[in-house]
Amino acid sequence: MFLSVGVRVEANVEALNMVETAGNYGKHRRVPYLIEEDGKLKTVYVPALSGESLAHAYQEHLVKEALGLDLPVCDDCKRNEFYKSMNKVHLKKKVDPIPDDPKKIEEAIVRACVVEDVGGFLYAEKPPVRRSSAFQVSYALPVKSVALFATSEPQLHARHAQMDASSKKGNASEQMIYYVETGTALYGFTFNLDLDAIGVSAITSEPILDKSEIKGRREASLKALFRMLSSGQFGAKLSRFFPVGGITELVVAVTEHPFVVTSPIYDDYIERTERRLKVLESLGEDYLLVVADSGKVPEEALKEAMDYLGEKGAF
Amino acid sequence: MVPLTLFLKVHIRPSGIVALRSLPQSKMRTALRYVPPTTLIGAIAYPLFHVVGNRAETAYERKTFRSKAESIIELFEWVTVKTQGKPKLYGSLLKINTVYRGKAQSAVTSFPFAVLYGEGDYSMTAVYLISEETLSKSTYNLRDVERAAWGMTRLGSRESVVSVEEVTSGKTKVRDANEATTAYAFPFKGFDVSGRGTLQSIVDWRSGIGDYSKAKRVVMFYPERTVTVRGELSVAEVNGEVIVLAP
Numbered sequence A: 001m002f003l004s005v006g007v008r009v010e011a012n013v014e015a016l017n018m019v020e021t022a023g024n025y026g027k028h029r030r031v032p033y034l035i036e037e038d039g040k041l042k043t044v045y046v047p048a049l050s051g052e053s054l055a056h057a058y059q060e061h062l063v064k065e066a067l068g069l070d071l072p073v074c075d076d077c078k079r080n081e082f083y084k085s086m087n088k089v090h091l092k093k094k095v096d097p098i099p100d101d102p103k104k105i106e107e108a109i110v111r112a113c114v115v116e117d118v119g120g121f122l123y124a125e126k127p128p129v130r131r132s133s134a135f136q137v138s139y140a141l142p143v144k145s146v147a148l149f150a151t152s153e154p155q156l157h158a159r160h161a162q163m164d165a166s167s168k169k170g171n172a173s174e175q176m177i178y179y180v181e182t183g184t185a186l187y188g189f190t191f192n193l194d195l196d197a198i199g200v201s202a203i204t205s206e207p208i209l210d211k212s213e214i215k216g217r218r219e220a221s222l223k224a225l226f227r228m229l230s231s232g233q234f235g236a237k238l239s240r241f242f243p244v245g246g247i248t249e250l251v252v253a254v255t256e257h258p259f260v261v262t263s264p265i266y267d268d269y270i271e272r273t274e275r276r277l278k279v280l281e282s283l284g285e286d287y288l289l290v291v292a293d294s295g296k297v298p299e300e301a302l303k304e305a306m307d308y309l310g311e312k313g314a315f
Numbered sequence B: 001m002v003p004l005t006l007f008l009k010v011h012i013r014p015s016g017i018v019a020l021r022s023l024p025q026s027k028m029r030t031a032l033r034y035v036p037p038t039t040l041i042g043a044i045a046y047p048l049f050h051v052v053g054n055r056a057e058t059a060y061e062r063k064t065f066r067s068k069a070e071s072i073i074e075l076f077e078w079v080t081v082k083t084q085g086k087p088k089l090y091g092s093l094l095k096i097n098t099v100y101r102g103k104a105q106s107a108v109t110s111f112p113f114a115v116l117y118g119e120g121d122y123s124m125t126a127v128y129l130i131s132e133e134t135l136s137k138s139t140y141n142l143r144d145v146e147r148a149a150w151g152m153t154r155l156g157s158r159e160s161v162v163s164v165e166e167v168t169s170g171k172t173k174v175r176d177a178n179e180a181t182t183a184y185a186f187p188f189k190g191f192d193v194s195g196r197g198t199l200q201s202i203v204d205w206r207s208g209i210g211d212y213s214k215a216k217r218v219v220m221f222y223p224e225r226t227v228t229v230r231g232e233l234s235v236a237e238v239n240g241e242v243i244v245l246a247p
Helices: A051-068 A102-112 A114-119 A144-149 A211-231 A269-282 A298-311 B037-051 B068-075 B132-137 B142-150
Strands: A002-014 A018-022 A025-028 A030-037 A040-047 A121-123 A129-131 A135-137 A151-160 A175-194 A244-255 A287-292 B005-014 B058-061 B064-067 B076-084 B088-090 B093-100 B103-110 B113-115 B123-130 B162-172 B175-182 B192-194 B197-203 B217-223 B227-238 B241-245
Touching: A002 A211, A002 A269, A002 A298, A025 A151, A030 A144, A030 B088, A030 B113, A040 A144, A040 A151, A040 A175, A051 A114, A051 A135, A051 A175, A051 A211, A102 A114, A102 A121, A102 A129, A102 B058, A114 A211, A144 A175, A175 A211, A211 A298, A244 A269, A244 A298, A269 A287, A269 B142, A269 B162, A287 A298, B005 B132, B005 B142, B005 B227, B037 B068, B037 B076, B037 B123, B037 B142, B037 B197, B058 B068, B064 B068, B068 B076, B068 B132, B076 B217, B076 B241, B123 B132, B123 B142, B123 B162, B123 B241, B142 B162, B162 B227, B175 B241
Parallel strands: A018 B093, A025 A175
Antiparallel strands: A002 A175, A002 A244, A018 A025, A030 A040, A121 A129, A135 A175, A151 A175, A244 A287, B005 B123, B005 B162, B058 B064, B076 B123, B088 B113, B093 B103, B175 B227, B192 B227, B197 B217, B227 B241
């Protein structure tokens, strides 16, 4: 089974994804939005969140959910340091001595850690072993129709330190001003989860784990997504810049094989997703489509999708 | 009697960015502006394997290893793409500070990508010409390949999520011509081209896509809108649009 979620989230005055510091100025991640003016292309930079940022948050939630279900998580991932068995140093913590056979390496990693099973890894030694992530996240970008209303605005802050003559060093100031660039936008992003990839070898295509553990891991993966979206716990600087807003719309599609909802950055994404799923139905494939807009809250839509997957025996 | 060739025409909507690394690369990473055929084959390989219950990604033979996507390249006689809207290459500078084993480290890097995001309609249309003979001998049928086309999830990296908005299939005839007007990418070799576009050196998928370390390269011309191509051409018409194949 394959799950695809399109999310629209309103985030005012947020600092969810920062890049580059220039002195005391912390910049928000931005992407160019191209507009045509007088026959010429013009670039406007709008705030954005990278897929990596959202993926990191999802994996943090996955750690918690997996541990809550008594599933294995390696020490690196428990600390939310997602090195993912990238070299011998990290792999040795899971299997020592390291086998020569890539199948055995993959098996050891998958057995030892839910996060590397679901989130993939790249062991960059000899022999190299790779496993693609079972989940995919797009960038979160301002919805196209209102992208020009998105802003990146620096907010001035001041740090204070009380200093007397004995503690003053050089010409250090008692006040230090700094800026945090905050973004305000209605963001849209897509999240996909391939449940059939969990617990199955990316080399032999055979299950590495028994059915019950695979189902447990699928449940953890779904709960992690539910928790991440419901709690709004993704991105940086949540302690002082928790975004004002929340999920405004959400669409969930569950299909037998891969299918991606139309990106929520387009205004017609719900209608187009529905029409595209009808085509899959004509090809003989079952599907579920749930929309959370004015009549349903996101949690209800996500629960409906989880119930459907439960009925289908996915977990 | 000229045999007919199956085709699939796949209309793709990006979710804003397409991150494709140009290979080989050094610390100074560069991104591809346009989607190469190798990526299009990889994009359809994953859902195609999924349809038949195959989860394998990497094939190991003694000390060599290759992408499993290579196992389906024989299915395709030609693969190309049309891009609506000119992608812009962009990458924020990233300052990375880490503490690793007690040592503070700092580095500046960038992960550039192609941005297909703006007021206009940014989309891509991929065309796959399928060898009916190879397909009939394979474990797949046309319905599988069509369903796989609907299931393309990303182009390259896992952040480059796309949705397939329309899939049409049919049959076409590959024929010779002296002139053609096309919006689809074609190999830039011995042709006279009128119109604007971008040249991009990419891996020639026909020499294999499992390992790029010694792969042959080919220069492709990616038109902006349409261009007129003159020379000894091999062309095919797919739903009213012309594609130019390798000479």
